[in-house]
Amino acid sequence: MNGRSARGFLVSLALASVACVAATPLLSHPAFAADDKVPSKVQLTVLVVSATDSESGVDPRLAALASSFRYFKYSGYRLLSQQASELAVNGSGTFAVDGGRKLKVTLLSMDDARAKLHVEMSNDQGKVLDTTVNINRDGTFIISGPKYKDGILMLPLRVSY
Amino acid sequence: MRPYPPAADPHEPPLTEAEVASLSLVDPGADAFRAAFADLQVDVVDGVLDALNLPDVGLASVFAGLAEDASVDLADAVLAGLDDADAMLLSAFGDGELQGDQRARLTRHALRDRVAQASLRETARTAAQVREATAAPVDLDLWNAVAIGISAELEPELDVGDALRTALRALPPVDLSASIMAKVSPLNRRTTRWVSYGAPFMALAAAAIVLLAIVPGLVGKNSVLVASLTDVAVPFQIASVNDAQVEDLETSTDVTAQVVQFEDGGPTFILVDDSAPSGGTL
Numbered sequence: 001m002n003g004r005s006a007r008g009f010l011v012s013l014a015l016a017s018v019a020c021v022a023a024t025p026l027l028s029h030p031a032f033a034a035d036d037k038v039p040s041k042v043q044l045t046v047l048v049v050s051a052t053d054s055e056s057g058v059d060p061r062l063a064a065l066a067s068s069f070r071y072f073k074y075s076g077y078r079l080l081s082q083q084a085s086e087l088a089v090n091g092s093g094t095f096a097v098d099g100g101r102k103l104k105v106t107l108l109s110m111d112d113a114r115a116k117l118h119v120e121m122s123n124d125q126g127k128v129l130d131t132t133v134n135i136n137r138d139g140t141f142i143i144s145g146p147k148y149k150d151g152i153l154m155l156p157l158r159v160s161y
Numbered sequence: 162m163r164p165y166p167p168a169a170d171p172h173e174p175p176l177t178e179a180e181v182a183s184l185s186l187v188d189p190g191a192d193a194f195r196a197a198f199a200d201l202q203v204d205v206v207d208g209v210l211d212a213l214n215l216p217d218v219g220l221a222s223v224f225a226g227l228a229e230d231a232s233v234d235l236a237d238a239v240l241a242g243l244d245d246a247d248a249m250l251l252s253a254f255g256d257g258e259l260q261g262d263q264r265a266r267l268t269r270h271a272l273r274d275r276v277a278q279a280s281l282r283e284t285a286r287t288a289a290q291v292r293e294a295t296a297a298p299v300d301l302d303l304w305n306a307v308a309i310g311i312s313a314e315l316e317p318e319l320d321v322g323d324a325l326r327t328a329l330r331a332l333p334p335v336d337l338s339a340s341i342m343a344k345v346s347p348l349n350r351r352t353t354r355w356v357s358y359g360a361p362f363m364a365l366a367a368a369a370i371v372l373l374a375i376v377p378g379l380v381g382k383n384s385v386l387v388a389s390l391t392d393v394a395v396p397f398q399i400a401s402v403n404d405a406q407v408e409d410l411e412t413s414t415d416v417t418a419q420v421v422q423f424e425d426g427g428p429t430f431i432l433v434d435d436s437a438p439s440g441g442t443l
Contacts, residue, residue, distance in 0.1 A: 047397055064399040068430075071423045082397065116408075121433075128413040129433055134406040141405040145433035156428065158397065 041088045042107055042115055042161045046095045048080040051144075052151035065156060068142070074151055099148045100124045103155060113137055115159045121146070135159050405429035 049062060051069070055076030058066045062079055069077050085093030087107040095103040106118040114136050121129040121143065133141055143155040403426060412418045412433070419432040 045397065061396065064397055065428075068399075068423065068428055123435075126413070128416050128435060129418065129431075130409075130411040131418075131431060132408040132410075133429075133431075134408055136400075136402060136404040138400045139403040139405060139428075140399055141403065141429045141431065143431045143433060146435055156397065158399075 039161045041086050042159050044087050044093055044105055045084045045158045047082050047156045048097055049154040050078045050080050050148055051154055052076050054150050402426050403428045
């Protein structure tokens with residue numbers, strides 16, 4: 001190895017060492033797995049929203065979703081409940097949904113950009129919906145349509161990490 | 162300093178109902194003052210009071226501060242506008258000190274004191290006006306004023322008034338006035354001094370009644386106005402990008418489903434129609 005090659009090698013080695021040292025605080029963050037840079041848990045938030053014609057206006061707590069509701073015919077949107085659960089990979093959370101329903105969500109996998117969820121919705125007679133959704137980090141999707149009183153329910157699910 | 166209320170004369174005949182009725186005494190809700198809750202944080206809007214056309218005597222100094230600060234302890238703010246005399250009177254009334262024998266003695270005193278009579282009647286009239294104003298359907302301008310004051314983040318094309326009305330109806334009933342009473346030092350009946358019902362007291366009492374009436378369920382224990390409730394720890398947020406890919410989807414035989422994204426970046430909807438007679442499951 002000549003002088004230039006040796007110098008280049010040493011520079012590369014130094015840069016690599018610096019990079020490892022710089023990454024150590026990030027890797028040791030509690031939210032990260034000890035041997036992986038990818039977060040190991042997600043915060044799953046589930047809203048239960050009543051869409052109805054017997055009321056009018058959008059619940060101020062649903063302000064972030066108001067623009068999405070405009071595509072529906074209902075005059076009123078009220079937040080019935082907000083539930084949250086922290087899920088690790090292969091972990092599940094079950095959420096109560098008005099009208100005698102339940103929503104079970106299982107985190108199948110996750111990386112630094114996306115998470116995959118298995119979602120099952122059941123009523124008192126059994127499972128009525130079974131779906132797998134791949135969603136971007138901090139993204140939201142909405143299950144909409146189960147009948148509730150004179151309108152329907154909307155179930156926004158947000159996966160954040 | 163005159164003793165309040167004047168000492169009872171044991172030989173004096175009891176008051177007749179006609180005598181009491183002649184004073185047109187109206188109890189603006191003594192029971193309402195007894196319910197207690199603490200740590201009230203309320204954003205109050207001048208527009209509410211303007212829309213109800215309430216007398217503004219004594220209110221300016223109280224609500225000027227509230228307009229600048231979105232989170233204010235209402236009880237403290239109201240008391241800041243009261244002088245000691247009114248505070249004691251308010252406390253006496255709210256603590257039930259004007260009931261039973263106390264109330265009878267006050268009434269008897271008022272029958273003899275024309276100034277006191279006039280003040281009490283004015284209070285009664287104000288209370289009646291407040292009740293009348295708040296019993297009537299509230300028009301949209303009022304609700305819009307309140308919504309603007311609380312800076313609710315709503316789409317421009319949405320009906321702000323209806324949105325706020327819907328939110329307020331969702332809140333449990335609450336006695337706002339109790340928060341005010343909880344801040345007033347308890348009075349010793351023997352040392353309480355009698356003072357006239359002054360305009361500032363009437364205005365502030367009316368304001369408390371108005372706030373109680375127009376925002377029923379405004380706050381519960383340790384809760385804040387409208388925009389957040391005790392059961393919502395963190396406001397729900399929507400990211401600018403919501404890219405959901407539905408990899409598989411099954412429904413029961415009587416349920417249909419459809420996947421729709423109405424706008425770029427917006428949330429994906431899994432539209433489920435379970436309106437068919439139930440019976441099937443996966």
